[in-house]
Amino acid sequence: MKIFKHYFTTFFIAALGLLCFSCSNEDDPKPDPNPLDTSHFDIWVTVGEGTSGMGADPGAQLVMPTKSLDEQETIDFAGKGANVSAKLNQESIIKGQYYYQVPRSDDRFGKYKIGTNGIETVKEFVWGTNTFTARKYTHAWIDENTLVIMAASGAKDKVLWTKIDAVNMKILSEGVLNLPALPSGGTFSTSGIASYRSSDNKILYSYCNNKDKVRFYMAFVDASDMSVVATVSEDRAEFMAGTAYGELLQSKSFFDENGDYYLACNTVIPGASSSTQQFGTLLRIKKGALDFDKSYLGYRTPSKGKGKIITAEHLTNGKALLYIMDPEFTGASGWGADYNCYYATLDLNSDKLTVLTEVPFSQGNFSQRSAVLGSKAYIGANPKTSNPCIYIYDIPTGKITKGMTITEGYSFDRIVALLD
Structure with missing residues (x-):
């Protein structure tokens, strides 16, 4: 499909x-x-x-x-x-x-x-001292025209950064993040996830130790000089929902209307036969804070909290749109390439998960079929028995209508x- x-x-x-x-x-x-x-x-x-x-x-x-x-x-x-x-x-x-x-x-x-x-x-432009590989980096816009890209080096023993003038397309500065050293033998995840918090001019940069994925880390980087001002660890989830490709294809994090930051995370299900089998968690950092909010743990609904969060986007008024892989819930034969994903909204305050039953179960782990634009969310489905199609979710009313489809013969x- x-x-x-x-x-x-x-x-x-x-x-x-x-x-x-x-x-x-x-x-x-x-x-x-x-x-x-x-x-x-x-x-x-x-x-x-x-x-x-x-x-x-x-x-x-x-x-x-x-x-x-x-x-x-x-x-x-x-x-x-x-x-x-x-x-x-x-x-x-x-x-x-x-x-x-x-x-x-x-x-x-x-x-x-x-x-x-x-x-x-x-x-x-060609690279300066730092070089980056296609697909394997993360990014953050720190103002209207300035872009920062970041990724681990080839040996993954340090994290490189390059600041770019995106209007004139030239390198403004480049360097290495002064992150705390990982334990002996540890390596940084390929890219991690970077998000810019304008309220205090900080880049929130999450990353993993590839040799010890029982926790992950969040660094708070001063965007003016790229110095690391604080680093914390988080063990309520094993890793962020994206570690290798940043958010070049999929949305894994967002800021809400209050300026609070939400990060989708996953953990391998205990006893699972494959690391693909995961359950999700949504974590939060309050506006201006330099650590995770330990009082908040999102996506805890017992009946549907077992699935892996694939994408997460802010809707408005304290709600998020999640794309979730859970073959047990969808009745699919297993994880991976099957019709085992569904869409739901999550109330960030009550943690109530509402499945969008009008949208068919879909195939596709590495996908981003949703876009939030104005008062609508455009939600794409790749169903088992019909062509891929788009559903339009009206955010104020919750009403869902069907939109365009894609002709046969194309992914x-x-x-x-x-x-x-």
Whole structure:
């Protein structure tokens, strides 16, 4: 079956969300602007069926824009779409109109636009002292135009960082994080997850010791000079929900409307036959804090708390959208490549989990089929008995309607929201 994948950056979600949920002046009421007036979606597909992403070789990948996903029509890629497979990976940083990434050539960093006729290379630069590998790094935007990328070195004995001017595409500075040394023989996880907290100019950087995954670590980095000001460990989960690829494809963390930070984590089920078999946890760091909130442990619902959190996104008003793998709940034959995933909303205050029963169970561990844009969440399903399709979740009312589908013969890999 076809896989629908989406990555949507925290900055873009927050900016457009503010536009849509802002209050109008009572003396001069105006309708809230529609974010799709100035933006569109890019749909990524692979020719043929199967899975891709997270290091898999997807074959020929096509990208096609669309203004809306609400209409009940079928998207047909026959003779359409830009073929990007020779140049770009779908694991990418997205902001505004552009894709930023280490392309397949692996020796540089680039800024790109994708149009109906192909890829426009806006600008590229070759690495300085630090080098990074395609797909295997994490990132954070520390202001409108400044991007930081981070990853462990080849030997994984240190974590490198490079600060980039994303307008002029040049290196501003680079170095090595002054993290506490790991125990003898320990190695840093490939990328970890980096998120920028604007309230105190800190990068929250979570990482693991690959040789001792019974806990993970959170470093608080001063974004002005990249110095590590505090480091804490957390053993209520074994690792973050993403350790090797950052958030280049999947959303693993978010800030809520109060400025509190939530991080999706997983732990291998005791006695499991494979490390793929995990149960999830949602942890929180309060605004301005330099440690995890020990009073909070999210996604504890006994009847459905056994599943692995694949993606997590903030909706609004204290709720999150989760994509969860749990073959016991879905009745699938097992973990891995089966129709064993489902969508649910989680109340961050009461911990109530509400399964979105209108959306079919789906296949795809390495996927991001959801995008939160304004007052809607676009939720993609890759069901067993029908074509991949999109459901539209109206956040204020909770109403779900069916939108577009993807034609036969393609793997639905990803959907991206971009400014026009």
